[in-house]
């Protein structure tokens with residue numbers, strides 16, 4: 001049973017996108033994250049101080065809730081935020097797609113970043129189940145459990161700049177993209193939707209062929225790329241500089257930002273320059289393209305993904321598809 005759900009930007013900067021998810025009739029706005037594989041929610045098991053301002057899942061009010069005795073989970077994200085708790089199963093519905101026996105991870109502790117992000121009531125992981133953190137037995141993602149009931153084993157992301165977009169499960173809606181879809185192979189060994197980009201161009205400059213090991217991550221706001229790409233990009237932005245106090249490249253908010261073209265095979269994905277003016281920070285503006293130093297790979301996050309129509313193909317040979325829109 002295919003489904004479609006609206007993905008709404010949480011703020012004026014598209015720092016994250018939230019989708020309504022029903023857990024046995026209790027509806028929470030969750031962040032869909034193709035960079036992780038746990039479905040966890042704010043719950044009545046949290047200290048009241050951490051629940052404040054959030055929509056809370058109460059398993060005691062769910063008829064279909066089944067606690068998994070002795071099961072726990074504990075996750076830390078790349079930005080050092082995190083959460084942990086206990087586990088049960090329930091019926092989870094996203095758009096028209098319903099799954100029974102879905103592991104729902106109940107938070108008994110969440111980091112301060114999540115407490116203060118009151119629009120966010122948890123995450124729905126869409127990476128590979130191999131990196132689910134539940135112990136003693138890891139659990140399957142919503143997508144993995146839904147796959148057999150979908151017309152085709154895919155989900156698509158049509159995120160938008162400063163506007164609501166959609167995630168579709170089971171279908172590739174040809175009304176949502178233009179031209180051909182370019183597919184590229186995915187390596188699942190780290191549990192991510194990992195692929196190799198073919199290079200880049202800054203503005204109207206010539207394309208530089210280079211292999212860029214990257215993941216498609218809806219749960220990361222910005223684009224994190226090798227230093228060679230990032231310095232080449234900001235050399236074309238007058239007044240740009242690396243500001244260690246802000247933790248990245250900033251520039252005058254009045255700057256005109258060039259487009260960034262990222263190659264995927266022979267396809268040229270164009271990220272409009274205006275998407276790379278991420279947000280005001282201090283007296284300047286913070287860039288939507290930053291260095292991947294210390295991460296170990298590049299991350300094509302929302303600033304990139306919202307410029308494309310993206311197919312996450314979970315067939316027996318997983319692959320990623322990209323198209324313009």
Ligand SMILES: C[C@H]1CC[C@H](NC(=O)Cn2ccnc2)CC1
Nearest residue numbers: 033077078079080081219220295
């Ligand atoms: C330096 C980068 C900073 C941002 C990191 N992304 C995440 O932590 C993604 N995420 C998921 C849930 N909450 C956040 C990736 C590394």
